[in-house]
Amino acid sequence: MSEIILRDICKSYENGFQAVKNFNLEIEKGELVVFVGPSGCGKSTTLRMIAGLEDISDGELWIGDKLVNYLEPKERDLAMVFQSYALYPQMNIYDNIAFSLQVRKVPKKEIDKRVHHVAELLGLENLLKQRPKNLSGGQRQRVAIGNAIIREPKVLLMDEPLSNLDAKLRTQMRVELAGIHKALGNTIIYVTHDQTEAMTLGDRIVVMNQGVVQQADTPQNLYAYPVNRFVAGFIGSPSMNFIKGLVIEKVGIPTFCTENDGDIPIPDFLWKILKRQGYVGRNIELGIRPEHFLEEPAGADTRGEWKMEVTVTARELLGAEVILHFNHNGQDCCAKVSGDSLIDKGDKVTLWIDMAYISAFDLETQENITLRKGMFS
Ligand SMILES: Nc1ncnc2c1ncn2[C@@H]1O[C@H](COP(=O)(O)OP(=O)(O)O)[C@@H](O)[C@H]1O
Ligand SMILES: [Mg+2]
The missing domain is CATH 2.40.50.140 (Nucleic acid-binding proteins)
Incomplete structure (x- = not known):
């Protein structure tokens, strides 16, 4: 069964602008799906509707076997990582990662086990006692990811999480993310405007333009069999x-x-x-x-x-x-x-x-x- 189903999802903002038009997609459990397209094509809007941070104007959103259109974000069993992530500067890395479990009153022993597991996965073990200000941009982004995955959400949503990093670090983090996904095996929806990032990360890629899905396919198929001129020109560098x-x-x-x-x-x-x-x-x-x-x-x-x-x-x-x-x-x-x-x-x-x-x-x-x-x- 599909983990997430988007059925004719539409978004019209209050000013009447139609940001997303009849978005249809089924995402399998454990899949890493990337939404890619030029700036303003509706990627973040779609992701925010899935997260519950934005109302769905029309259509149905299913997570697991539940219609979730009207569920609060916290009732949807997902976690989100943004481009700009806020860590608590006065707390050490351990507490920054553990925070979401601490507020849920998870037993200390369980928290400790999970923090160490996540830290090991993200290569943060030696940094747990440090403060955020002592960490590099890439390390801080990893802490933000740790904070999101420690609750073991069914679905992880990421909106341009690497955009603030320099090119070299971005490439490195891309490889790490692929590894994390493999180790965790959870479902990830990843948003980026960067086709290289999409091609290297995605099991499947959804190419969007002006609020419309152009093609949803494997990286190989998008490259070899683009359905239209937009996809043909967008995927591949240099361009066709x-x-x-x-x-x-x-x-x-x-x-x-x-x-x-x-x-x-x-x-x-x-x-x-x-x-x-x-x-x-x-x-x-x-x-x-x-x-x-x-x-x-x-x-x-x-x-x-x-x-x-x-x-x-x-x-x-x-x-x-x-x-x-x-x-x-x-x-x-x-x-x-x-x-x-x-x-x-x-x-x-x-x-x-x-x-x-x-x-x-x-x-x-x-x-x-x-x-x-x-x-x-
Ligand atoms: N609150 C809003 N009101 C009206 N238009 C909006 C609002 N938020 C975003 N938009 C517009 O919706 C379109 C899609 O935005 P967005 O989903 O953020 O694009 P992307 O993430 O692909 O860059 C853009 O044209 C943007 O200007
Ligand atoms: Mg965006």
């Missing part, structure tokens, strides 16, 4: 490249005509899809991931190739990889090539595209055309 053009048959050859690159042959598998869906004679947008630009043709066994002459405007060395930036029909594009590539800023080069991985999008509906039924027939 998009190229507009016209689909036609030119002297019997399936062709994609673009403004500057002229004619590009359309590979068989794509042509079948485009023809069946009625896209011949229409403009569409092709989507190419940066890593599907190649410095050399991939070989005769690929499902078609296409080359492009580009002038490199910037080169970013990331270590094992190099990001090459170039302009294409007025759009910034980038390619991800090997770190030992000799291509430099200002170079005019040919890049090959592995057409086997190309996506196509409807210009109006923004849907991913290549995903529809019959893709591989």
Whole structure:
């Protein structure tokens, strides 16, 4: 049975603004689900409705087998960790972690057992006698997490809990959180605007935009099979490249005509899809991931190739990889090539595209055309 069910959940604020529209999701026990999307898309609103900190305007929220729309936060058996977390400065770390049990009059022995268990899990054992001011940002955030998990809530809600930490610490905490989730085995809903964080943490990711769920899927599926242009562009770094053009048959050859690159042959598998869906004679947008630009043709066994002459405007060395930036029909594009590539800023080069991985999008509906039924027939 699902642990949490959101059924057509909506939120309209008092000023009439619709922040969340018909949010539907079932979360399994023990799952780590990440809500991700740009700032203002309704992630925190949704989380706060689950927590009971915000009224639900419409729809049903189920936790376990209970309809909880009208239950107080404390009756929902969940705990929340926020971006900015308040520790009690005059109390030591032990008491900061133990606090929520102490106010519930849990026996001292039981509290002690649980504090040590949580401290061990979070690597805070040597800090229990310290005051918060003596701890680093990452350590303090761990204390806040300890305070939330010590009650062993069914569900842990986290709203951008790592945003205040520096990049290195964020990466480290991400790994730790994944470990904590594994050790605890509880259900976690985690909110972030950072797609990298979402991709590395989530069992499942819910991509939101303007109050609407775009896609809820595994990280792998979101990357390989984005349902629309928004998800395709949002997931992945650097972002997918998009190229507009016209689909036609030119002297019997399936062709994609673009403004500057002229004619590009359309590979068989794509042509079948485009023809069946009625896209011949229409403009569409092709989507190419940066890593599907190649410095050399991939070989005769690929499902078609296409080359492009580009002038490199910037080169970013990331270590094992190099990001090459170039302009294409007025759009910034980038390619991800090997770190030992000799291509430099200002170079005019040919890049090959592995057409086997190309996506196509409807210009109006923004849907991913290549995903529809019959893709591989
Ligand atoms: N109390 C409120 N009254 C009206 N609009 C609000 C209120 N709180 C948030 N919003 C709006 O709702 C939208 C979603 O907000 P939020 O859920 O905080 O987004 P996110 O967490 O994804 O950044 C935003 O456009 C925000 O301005
Ligand atoms: Mg938010």
